[in-house]
Amino acid sequence: MTVEAPTGPATLGQSRRGRWGAGSILPVVAILVLLLIAVGIRQPDFYDPPALLAFLKRSAPLIILAAGQYFVIVAGDFDLSVGSLVTAEVVIAARLIDGDPSATWPVVALVLAFGLLVGLVNGLVTTLLLVPSFITTLGMYLILVGAVYTWTGGSPRGALSEEFRMLGRRGIEGVPWLGEIPYAVLILLVLAGLAILAMRSDFGKVLLAVGDNPRAARLAGGRVAGVRTIAFVVSGGCAAVAAILLGGFGGVSFQVGAGLEFTAITAVVLGGVVLGGGRGSVVGAMLGALTLQTLLTLLNLLGVAGALASAVQGLIILAAVAIGGLRART
Amino acid sequence: MHGVGKSFYGVSVLSNVDIDVHPGEVHAVVGENGAGKSTLMKIASGVYQPDSGTLRIAGESVVLHNPRDAQAAGVGIIHQEFNLLPERTVAENVFLGREPTRRGLVDRRAMRARTAELLTAVGAETVRPTDRVGALGVAQQQVVEIVKALSLDARVLIMDEPTAALADHEVELLYALVRRLQARGIGILYVSHRLAEVFDLSSRITVLKDGRRVVTVDTADATPEALVRHMVGRELASYYPPKADAPGTALVTLAGAGNGRLRPIDLELRAGEVLGVGGLQGSGRSALARALFGVEGFTAGRMTLDGRPVRPRSPRQAVRAGIAYVTEDRKGEGLALSQSVLDNALLASRAATPRWFGGGARTTSVRDLLAAVEVHAAGADQEVRYLSGGNQQKVVLARWLAMKPRVLLFDEPTRGIDVGAKAAIHELIRDLADQGAAVLMISSELPELLGMSDRIVVMRDGALAGELPGDASEEAVLSLATGTPHEVPA
Known part of the structure; x- marks a missing residue:
C-alpha cells in the first residue's frame, strides 16, 4: 500500500473554522439576544423606543471605547491608558471651560486633539522604542493619573459648560414616535459606520494581517509600525469622544474613567476578538460592549450590588478568553 | 517493516518502504538529507505511527503506539543526541525509571552489578558503573546509551549517525562494539551518510530517496559510486x-x-x-x-x-x-x-x-x-x-x-x-x-x-x-x- 499526498485537498473544508469559531460574532449575538429577552421580561417598557434610545445613549461611551480598543487589540496590542485618559480629558475640560460657554468648542477640539496625541505617543513608544504596549500604556495610565492629580491639586476644579454637557445629555427633540434622538447615539452611529468602513478598507485588512503575523505583513510591503501607531491614535481619539459624552452624563470627578480600560477590553473579548491579534471583527467588539452594558443593566434590575458587577466582569473576561482558546483549538 | 508510509500535513515523506533486519546483521540505511531516514527510524522506534504498512518482530506483527511499546518489543534506539542525566552515575542512567528494588528500596548493589555485567559484555570495561556520566567522554556516553538499550533486552538496535559526534580514534571502539553486539545476535539498523563506515560494518545497504526505497543491495556487491548514483538519483530531473x-x-x-x-x-x-x-x-x-x-x-x-x-x-x-x-x-x-x-x-x-x-x-x-x-x-x-x-x-x-x-x-x-x-x-x-x-x-x-x-x-x-x-x-x-x-x- 502506498500513501500518496493529497493533491486537491478540497476535503480540507471540513476543518474550516465554523461560524461559531474564534473570531465569529455569532456567540455574542446569541448572548445579547438572551440578555435582551431577560431584561424585557423584568422590565417590559424597556422596549419603548425612548427607553431603548436612552439605553443606547448610556451604552454609547463604552461602545465607542470598545471600538477604539478593538483596533489596538486586533493589531496585537493593548491600550490600558484609555480609562485614565477619559478621566484626564474630563478634568481638563472642566478646568479650562470653568463654566464659560464661549470656551466650549475650542475645548472640545482640544480634548479630541489631546486624545489623538496620547494615542500617537502610545503608538510611537510601542513601535519605535519597542516597548511592549502593555507596559507603554500602563506607563501612560500612571502618567495621566499623576499629572491630572498634580495639575488640579488633588480635587477637580472648574465646571463644564451646559453646551459641553449637551453632547452627552441632549438630543434632537420632538421626533415623532421616537421622542428624542440623543446626540450620543448619532455620534455612535457615525463612528461605528466609520469603524466598519475602516476595517473593510485596505488599512483594516493590513491591520488584521499585522496582528496575525507582523513579519508577513512587513515582507508584503506593509508599514507595520505605521499601522500599529494609527490603531493607538484611533483608540486615543475614541477615548476623547467617550470622555466628552461621559462628561455630559455625570459630574466631574476622578472616578469618571476609572476601570474603563478593563471594561472595554472585556467587551472586545466578549465580542469574539482574540487577544494577541489577527482575529475578530469591530462589529463583534461593539456588540460585546452592548452585551456587557445589557448585562450590567440586568444585574441592576435584579438588584445585584454594584460591587459585584466588577466580579462579573472579571468572570466574563476569564471565561471569554478561555472559551476562545478552546474554540481556536478545535 | 513492510510497505511503510507516512505523510505529514499532506506531504508524503515516506511511502511504501520495505526493510528487514536479521539477527546478528548490520543493515545500513543511507540517503540524502530529507530522504526519509529519520522518519523511518522514528516509525521503527514507536515515535511516529505509520499511515500504512506493517511492522513485524520475530515474525509477529506489532503495533508500536509509543517508544515504550517499542522498548517492550525489543527495539532500542541510539539517537544522535544522547538522552542522559549528566549528574547521575552510569548505573543510575542505565536503570533510570526502572531501578531494581529490594524491600521497597533501590537495590544499588544489584543495579551496579548488572550494569558492570553489560559493560563487560560489550567490551567497555573502562567505563565503571559508578562513574558520573557528565565526566565521561562522548564515546563512553554512547556506550552508556547502548548498554541502556541492552538492559531492556533489545533485539534490534537502531543507531542514528552513531559516529557523528565521535573523534576518529573513538570510531574504532564503536566498530568493535558493533561487532560484539552482532556476535550476541542483535540486529542493527545503522543509519549513516558516511559511506566508508557503511562499507566497513554492514552486510546489506538500503538506499532511500525522496521517501522511497531505491534499492537494497548486499554490501559485497556494491560500490560507493553506484550508491552515490542511487542516492542522488535523477528520476525527477x-x-x-x-x-x-x-x-x-x-x-x-x-x-x-x-x-x-x-x-x-x-x-x-x-x-x-x-x-x-x-x-x-x-x-x-x-x-x-x-x-x-x-x-x-x-x-x-x-x-x-x-x-x-x-x-x-x-x-x-x-x-x-x-x-x-x-x-x-x-x-x-x-x-x-x-x-x-x-x-x-x-x-x-x-x-x-x-x-x-x-x-x-x-x-x-x-x-x-x-x-x-x-x-x-x-x-x-x-x-x-x-x-x-x-x-x-x-x-x-x-x-x-x-x-x-x-x-x-x-x-x-x-x-x-x-x-x-x-x-x-x-x-x-x-x-x-x-x-x-x-x-x-x-x-x-x-x-x-x-x-x-x-x-x-x-x-x-x-x-x-x-x-x-x-x-x-x-x-x-x-x-x-x-x-x-x-x-x-x-
Whole structure:
C-alpha cells in the first residue's frame, strides 16, 4: 500500500473554522439576544423606543471605547491608558471651560486633539522604542493619573459648560414616535459606520494581517509600525469622544474613567476578538460592549450590588478568553 | 517493516518502504538529507505511527503506539543526541525509571552489578558503573546509551549517525562494539551518510530517496559510486520545464554590494533568466535575497535596477520598485495564517499600494490569479492555514503576481511541498522568466537547482564562491559550496 499526498485537498473544508469559531460574532449575538429577552421580561417598557434610545445613549461611551480598543487589540496590542485618559480629558475640560460657554468648542477640539496625541505617543513608544504596549500604556495610565492629580491639586476644579454637557445629555427633540434622538447615539452611529468602513478598507485588512503575523505583513510591503501607531491614535481619539459624552452624563470627578480600560477590553473579548491579534471583527467588539452594558443593566434590575458587577466582569473576561482558546483549538 | 508510509500535513515523506533486519546483521540505511531516514527510524522506534504498512518482530506483527511499546518489543534506539542525566552515575542512567528494588528500596548493589555485567559484555570495561556520566567522554556516553538499550533486552538496535559526534580514534571502539553486539545476535539498523563506515560494518545497504526505497543491495556487491548514483538519483530531473533560449539584458546589477553578513558582491540578474543560488545553510544565500529585498539591506556598494541606482531600505520600497520575495519560512513570515486565502493573496497589493477606492477590481483580478495558479481550497474565504504547503505557496505566488513584479526572489520555493505541486511551482517560475522577469532562486536541493537554473552562482561564507552554467554537475556545485575540490556528495 502506498500513501500518496493529497493533491486537491478540497476535503480540507471540513476543518474550516465554523461560524461559531474564534473570531465569529455569532456567540455574542446569541448572548445579547438572551440578555435582551431577560431584561424585557423584568422590565417590559424597556422596549419603548425612548427607553431603548436612552439605553443606547448610556451604552454609547463604552461602545465607542470598545471600538477604539478593538483596533489596538486586533493589531496585537493593548491600550490600558484609555480609562485614565477619559478621566484626564474630563478634568481638563472642566478646568479650562470653568463654566464659560464661549470656551466650549475650542475645548472640545482640544480634548479630541489631546486624545489623538496620547494615542500617537502610545503608538510611537510601542513601535519605535519597542516597548511592549502593555507596559507603554500602563506607563501612560500612571502618567495621566499623576499629572491630572498634580495639575488640579488633588480635587477637580472648574465646571463644564451646559453646551459641553449637551453632547452627552441632549438630543434632537420632538421626533415623532421616537421622542428624542440623543446626540450620543448619532455620534455612535457615525463612528461605528466609520469603524466598519475602516476595517473593510485596505488599512483594516493590513491591520488584521499585522496582528496575525507582523513579519508577513512587513515582507508584503506593509508599514507595520505605521499601522500599529494609527490603531493607538484611533483608540486615543475614541477615548476623547467617550470622555466628552461621559462628561455630559455625570459630574466631574476622578472616578469618571476609572476601570474603563478593563471594561472595554472585556467587551472586545466578549465580542469574539482574540487577544494577541489577527482575529475578530469591530462589529463583534461593539456588540460585546452592548452585551456587557445589557448585562450590567440586568444585574441592576435584579438588584445585584454594584460591587459585584466588577466580579462579573472579571468572570466574563476569564471565561471569554478561555472559551476562545478552546474554540481556536478545535 | 513492510510497505511503510507516512505523510505529514499532506506531504508524503515516506511511502511504501520495505526493510528487514536479521539477527546478528548490520543493515545500513543511507540517503540524502530529507530522504526519509529519520522518519523511518522514528516509525521503527514507536515515535511516529505509520499511515500504512506493517511492522513485524520475530515474525509477529506489532503495533508500536509509543517508544515504550517499542522498548517492550525489543527495539532500542541510539539517537544522535544522547538522552542522559549528566549528574547521575552510569548505573543510575542505565536503570533510570526502572531501578531494581529490594524491600521497597533501590537495590544499588544489584543495579551496579548488572550494569558492570553489560559493560563487560560489550567490551567497555573502562567505563565503571559508578562513574558520573557528565565526566565521561562522548564515546563512553554512547556506550552508556547502548548498554541502556541492552538492559531492556533489545533485539534490534537502531543507531542514528552513531559516529557523528565521535573523534576518529573513538570510531574504532564503536566498530568493535558493533561487532560484539552482532556476535550476541542483535540486529542493527545503522543509519549513516558516511559511506566508508557503511562499507566497513554492514552486510546489506538500503538506499532511500525522496521517501522511497531505491534499492537494497548486499554490501559485497556494491560500490560507493553506484550508491552515490542511487542516492542522488535523477528520476525527477526530467520534469523540469525547458530552460531559457537566450539570456536577456541585465535588470539588476550589484557592484561591491554588501552588508554585515555579505562580503562585497558583484552580480547581475537578467531579464528572462532564472539565476540559481547554491551554497550551504548559512552561506549567505538568504542574506543576499533579503538584502535585495530591503529586509536587511545593503550597506555598501551599488545596486541598480534597470540602470537606475536603487537601495531598498525596507521591503515596502522593494515591492514598490517591482521586486518580490518568496520567503523560505512560509508559515513564519510568508502568510498570515488566520486570514483567508483571498486576504493573503491581496496582502501585498493592499499593504504596499493601499487604496480607499477601487478595491473591487483588484479583488476580481486576484481571484482570477488564484484560479490561474490552481490553488485548491474550499473557497477564497477559507483560512489559509488549512491549505497544504503547495497550495499555500501558490497563494503567496498569486500575491506577488498581482504586483506584476519585474524581479522575483525565491528562497527554497518548494520546501515542504509534495511532488505534484512542486512541478507546478517550477512551471510558474519558468513562466515568469519567459515573460521577461528576472528570477533569483535559492535552493538546497541540487536537482532542483540544476534543473531550473539558466545560470548558477554558489555562495560560501557570505561571498560568491563562483559561477557555473546551468548544466553544471552536482559535484561542481558541492565543491564550490564546501570549498573542497571533488568530494563524494553524501
